[in-house]
Amino acid sequence: MKRDSRLSSVLHALLHMAERGEPLTSEHLAECMGTNPVVVRRTMGLLRNVGLVQSAKGHAGGWSLAADLKAVTLRQLHEALGEPAVFAIGNRNENPDCLVEQSVNAVLDEAFAEAEALLLDRFGAITLADLSAEFSRRHAAHVKERKRNAS
């Protein structure tokens, strides 16, 4: 089953944008994410629709953040991407006549709903600032490690 990795992609892109501070072109982002500039524009366009980023054409144009890192949650991003299906597993038929299947669906749906609620709740509690902090932590550890190896 092929997974939707757009959330992961945009997070990657947004953090790079936050690091840099100047607009990054679709081409640059595409290269750094191993994809295509048009795909980047399509995806980032969804974030622009809800005001999370802005884009500029022409010289020195590109994409830049339009919101405070502390104010953007993963849940917002998930919603901006159109709330794609969370699960790769599901019912065969959502509205079956068969009572057996209806029973199966009801029980499965409940379990899925709980797990989805938990996930979205977690997403709602994680901000871009949290991710940025996680990066800083890893970056510091990385630098320290490199230093140790060099000496």
Place this chain on the structure above:
Amino acid sequence: MKRDSRLSSVLHALLHMAERGEPLTSEHLAECMGTNPVVVRRTMGLLRNVGLVQSAKGHAGGWSLAADLKAVTLRQLHEALGEPAVFAIGNRNENPDCLVEQSVNAVLDEAFAEAEALLLDRFGAITLADLSAEFSRRHAAHVKERKRNAS
């Protein structure tokens, strides 16, 4: 995103098998599930591999339950099906060099792991007997409703 509905399918099939008590052919099951006999054999074969059902060739052959309804959990079935990916969302690259992406992955993975643990936990607590009971409840309600409408 296309979902893997095999868990839903096999539950449907297993409950029908439990209702009937006699072996059901792949063809019968396929018809009642809106699919193909070969697909049924492929899928049920996975359950046979772990001893949950048995199959018989020839006249009066077919598929029948080989375990107690109370002893079979959804989690076992999920495992028997090869533990297919639960989520339709995931990381773009599981082992990136980029520290930014590593940070993103780490945070996302943690959230997914929690939600998956919850789901599998729920699956572990639901048996075929529970589903059968749910069906009986719905069946009784259905019969009652039909009676009421007829009078």
Place this chain on the structure above:
DNA sequence: GTTTCATGTAACTTCGTTTATTACAATACC
């Protein structure tokens, strides 16, 4: 023992979805 019914399984095809690509219009800056 031959016919019929059913599973077992490999190989192939079809289908739907997602992603990538091409192409070109629109716009901003120098």
Place this chain on the structure above:
DNA sequence: GGTATTGTAATAAACGAAGTTACATGAAAC
């Protein structure tokens, strides 16, 4: 004006899941 960049439609490619065909195997009926 020329160049860099986004915006977007249309198309192609890639992929995986499901469906299908074909045939071998085995068990029961007659």
